[in-house]
Amino acid sequence: MLIGNEPADLKLMLMDSAQCFRWERAGDSFGAVINGKPVWLKSDDSGIHADGECDIAYLRRYLDLERDYSSLAGMYAQYPAAANAITLYPGLRVLNQEPWEALVSFIMSANNNVSRIRGLVMAIMRRFGTAFHTENGTLYSFPEPSVIAAASLEALTELRMGYRAPYLKNTATIICEGFPIETLSDMPYEEAHKLLTTLPGVGDKVADCVLLFGCEHASAFPVDVWVERLMRSWFGAEGLNRRQIKALAREKFGDHAGLLQQFLFHAARTGAINV
DNA sequence: GCCCAGGAGATGT
DNA sequence: ACATCTCATGGG
Numbered sequence: 001m002l003i004g005n006e007p008a009d010l011k012l013m014l015m016d017s018a019q020c021f022r023w024e025r026a027g028d029s030f031g032a033v034i035n036g037k038p039v040w041l042k043s044d045d046s047g048i049h050a051d052g053e054c055d056i057a058y059l060r061r062y063l064d065l066e067r068d069y070s071s072l073a074g075m076y077a078q079y080p081a082a083a084n085a086i087t088l089y090p091g092l093r094v095l096n097q098e099p100w101e102a103l104v105s106f107i108m109s110a111n112n113n114v115s116r117i118r119g120l121v122m123a124i125m126r127r128f129g130t131a132f133h134t135e136n137g138t139l140y141s142f143p144e145p146s147v148i149a150a151a152s153l154e155a156l157t158e159l160r161m162g163y164r165a166p167y168l169k170n171t172a173t174i175i176c177e178g179f180p181i182e183t184l185s186d187m188p189y190e191e192a193h194k195l196l197t198t199l200p201g202v203g204d205k206v207a208d209c210v211l212l213f214g215c216e217h218a219s220a221f222p223v224d225v226w227v228e229r230l231m232r233s234w235f236g237a238e239g240l241n242r243r244q245i246k247a248l249a250r251e252k253f254g255d256h257a258g259l260l261q262q263f264l265f266h267a268a269r270t271g272a273i274n275v
Numbered sequence: 276g277c278c279c280a281g282g283a284g285a286t287g288t
Numbered sequence: 289a290c291a292t293c294t295c296a297t298g299g300g
Contacts, residue, residue, distance in 0.1 A: 018281060106281075113280040113299055120297095162296025167283080203283045224281035241290080242282095265281070 003056050004065045005047035009091025013063065014041075017266050018114045019213050020095055021105050021121040026136040033141040034062060038132040052134070064093040072259060081234040082253075082260055085267040094262050095213060099181050101142045102214025107167050107201040109209070123159040124148075148172035167201025174199060185215040192217065204243065212258040221249045221257045229275040230268040 014023040014030045024031045029051070031040040039052035039059070050059055060066055069090075076082035097105075108120045128147050129140035148156075149172040156165040175181055179199070184192040192215065196207035205224060211217035223231070223242040231237040231245045240248065250257050267273040 107283095109280090110282040111280060111295080112282085112297080115299060116280080116297070157296095160297065162298095163283095163294095164296080197283095201283065205282060209281070222281065225279090226281070269281080 001050055001054075001056070002047050003041075003050050003054075003059050004063070006065045007069070007091050008043060008048055008063060008065065008093060009089070010041055010043050010048070012089060012092050012266075013095060017092060017262065018117075018269070019209075019262060020097060021108075021114075021118040022101070022125060022142060024137065024139060029136060031134065031136055031139050033129070033132055033139050034059065036141065038134050038139045040134065040136055062096050064096055067093070069093060069259075072256065075256065076253070076260055079235070079252075081230075081273070082264065085263040085273065086260070088267055088272055089263055092263060092266065094218070094259050096216060097214045098142070099184055099210060099214035100145055100175065102210045103171065103175075103181070103196075103199075103202070104142075104148070104168065106206045106209040106213075107171060108161060108164055110164065110201065110203075110206060120159060120161050120164075127155070127159060145172045145175040149176045164201060170200045171202065184211065185217070189217050189219055193220070204246070208246070208258075212261070218258050219250060219255050221246050221253070221261050223249075224265070226265055226268045226275065227261060230264055230273070233275045 010030050014020060015025060022032055029040045029042045031038065035055055035058045037052060037054055039050050039054045042049050073083045073086040076086065104124065105121050109117050125140035125142055128143035128151060132139045148168060151169065153165055153169055156169055192211055193207050196202050196210055197204065205222050208220040208222035211220035212222060223246045228242055228245060231249060237245045237248055253260050268275045
């Protein structure tokens with residue numbers, strides 16, 4: 001069924017932009033268990049289509065289709081590098097993932113490469129998620145915190161996540177004990193960020209990824225190695241450390257800093273723009 | 276074999 | 289507050 005006709009590059013958004021690591025690809029379709037239901041998405045000239053029993057409103061929000069990206073480049077017209085990066089990827093959007101999924105994914109991301117992060121997130125789902133058999137293959141749900149909290153450290157270590165295993169298990173336990181993960185989206189940015197960094201394996205950068213990709217905090221500005229480089233190259237951040245770079249970017253770029261970050265990050269990481 | 280990866284935590288200053 | 293080390297694993 002048709003879920004929208006907004007500009008949306010599904011391969012870029014779901015597979016190649018390193019904001020999400022849990023979609024499968026089958027030909028030109030992309031599948032995952034979303035909101036408890038397996039779904040395959042496909043895009044063509046007539047729009048974005050979903051194959052499966054799905055909640056259209058949920059999927060539209062997940063894909064951020066309700067946000068108008070057409071004005072984003074204009075918003076940052078005073079920064080040519082920013083406007084260029086946005087113009088490069090007319091189908092890139094920042095997903096609205098579940099906070100728990102973003103939390104797990106970006107705990108796995110610490111000092112790790114994109115290829116291996118995907119492998120770890122997929123392994124976690126295959127090992128602890130629920131299987132759904134579809135025409136295009138088997139899809140797995142993202143396991144609930146209680147399942148990860150109940151898993152043995154050995155079972156997690158077997159997935160080759162290394163020193164991140166205790167981070168994951170202990171964070172899952174804290175979530176199960178009542179950490180208000182679902183209300184982070186309603187808190188002021190600073191409060192939500194501070195609270196997130198109390199979790200094991202969650203520092204400044206991972207907290208910002210969780211807020212941006214899982215809690216609708218569009219001003220969150222994660223600074224990784226690529227963003228650090230590009231901010232120094234193009235935005236006058238020479239000599240600043242990551243904390244200072246983030247403060248500068250949030251001040252310069254405002255409420256939608258995180259959206260811009262995603263375009264800049266992808267442009268830099270893929271070599272579309274030199275850093 | 277080497278350096279690197281969407282860093283965090285511990286330690287020392 | 290800031291700089292430096294180490295951490296597990298494998299991609300390129």
